[in-house]
Amino acid sequence: MAINQTENLFDDFAADYDRMINWEERLRREAPLYRKVFSDTGATRVLDTACATGQHAIMFSSWGLEVAASDISSDMIAAAQRNAEEAGGTIDFKTAGLAEIDRVFSPGFDVVNCMGNSLPHLKSKESLLKAFSSVAGVLKPGGFFLLQVRNYHRVYARNERFMPLNSRAEGDREYLYLRMIDLGEEFLNFNIVVLAKNEAGKWSYRVESEKLKPWKFSDIEPCLQKNGFAVSGVFGDFGFGPFEPLESTDLIVIARKNG
Ligand SMILES: C[S@@+](CC[C@H](N)C(=O)[O-])C[C@H]1O[C@@H](n2cnc3c(N)ncnc32)[C@H](O)[C@@H]1O
Structure with a gap:
């Protein structure tokens, strides 16, 4: 059995990521929020950061948008x-980290998206400030930054140590x-236990681990403001529910670049 404590747990995880996530179900749940943001903002050019295996980017492209996407992991890309x-x-x-997107893409995006609890990889x-500065650098004035992290107020208050089991x-x-x-207190250790059964019916397992920073709204908002963003919406789930620190599953923030 291997326990791999890595700098980016997802670096060697591309095949597993598409097995672990039920994309059809997930995108069906999340799509209404993106559709509303894109339609309210009249977006035509969208950048999906920390895109992993590209499933959001592919969905956005199927809607007729001009789409770019990046991830720090070349395997994911x-x-x-x-x-x-x-x-x-x-x-x-x-292939680019969040802090480098302004170096690899030309500016003028209407929306930059950062989903799937990716910001806690910035420790x-x-x-975080560098990443937001880079996002500001590729957005057009008045463009929108859409980000989501797990609601760590609730995770800590309820000691929510386990996420639902996924299988494939x-x-x-x-x-x-x-x-x-x-x-x-300051960081959490995120572990994915991968149990695999081979063709001969033999089970094995490995553990992938990474230290993550449990960013909360009170950390994120000032960093957005310092980079010329104003928060225009805060939701607690993908159904546009209000953000309730002790109840909501997610923290979803929509921020507008001044200008
Ligand atoms: C939990 S996955 C989320 C992926 C996808 N956005 C989603 O919603 O499912 C986090 C992704 O962030 C990437 N990542 C980690 N650190 C990063 C960084 N500093 N800049 C950009 N991407 C990063 C990982 O390689 C991984 O693909």
């Missing part, structure tokens, strides 16, 4: 490119994904 080719979408993919306030069967192979968190 390779998987995203394969997924986009299969889906027939034309997407400008780049210091300085790196592929022929004779089976996979189980158990995501669990060790909550610490």
Whole structure:
């Protein structure tokens, strides 16, 4: 059994990521929020950051938007490119961390998207500020930044250490994904236990772990303001529910770049 404590847990995780997530169900749940943001803002050019295997970017492209997407992991970007080719979408993919997007894309995006609890991979306030500065650099004046993280107020208050179990069967192979968190004062340790059954019916497991920073709204808002953003909407779930610190599952923030 291997326990891999890494700087980016998702670096070597592209195949598992598409097995772990039920994309059809997830995108069906999230799509109304993106559709509303894109339609309210009249967006035509969208950048999906920390895009992983590109599933959001592919959906946005299927809606007729001009889409670019980036991730710090070249493995994720390779998987995203394969997924986009299969889906027939034309997407400008780049391997780039959040702090580098203003160096790899030309400015003028209407919306920059950062979903799936990606910001906690940025472990210091300085790196959060750099990332937001880079997002501001690629947005047009008046453009929107849409971000989501888990609601860590609730996670900590309820000691929510386990996420729902995900499973996938592929022929004779089976996979189980158990995501669990060790909550610490300043950081948490995020673990994914991957249990895999091979064709011979033999089970094995490995654990992927990464230290994450549980950013809350009170951390995020001042960093947005310092980079010329004003928060224009805060939601607690993808159904536009209000953000309730002790109840909401998500923290979803819509911020407008001044100008
Ligand atoms: C939890 S996944 C979320 C992926 C996707 N956005 C979603 O909603 O499912 C986090 C992603 O962030 C990427 N990542 C980690 N650190 C990053 C950084 N500093 N800049 C950009 N992407 C990063 C990982 O490679 C991974 O693909």
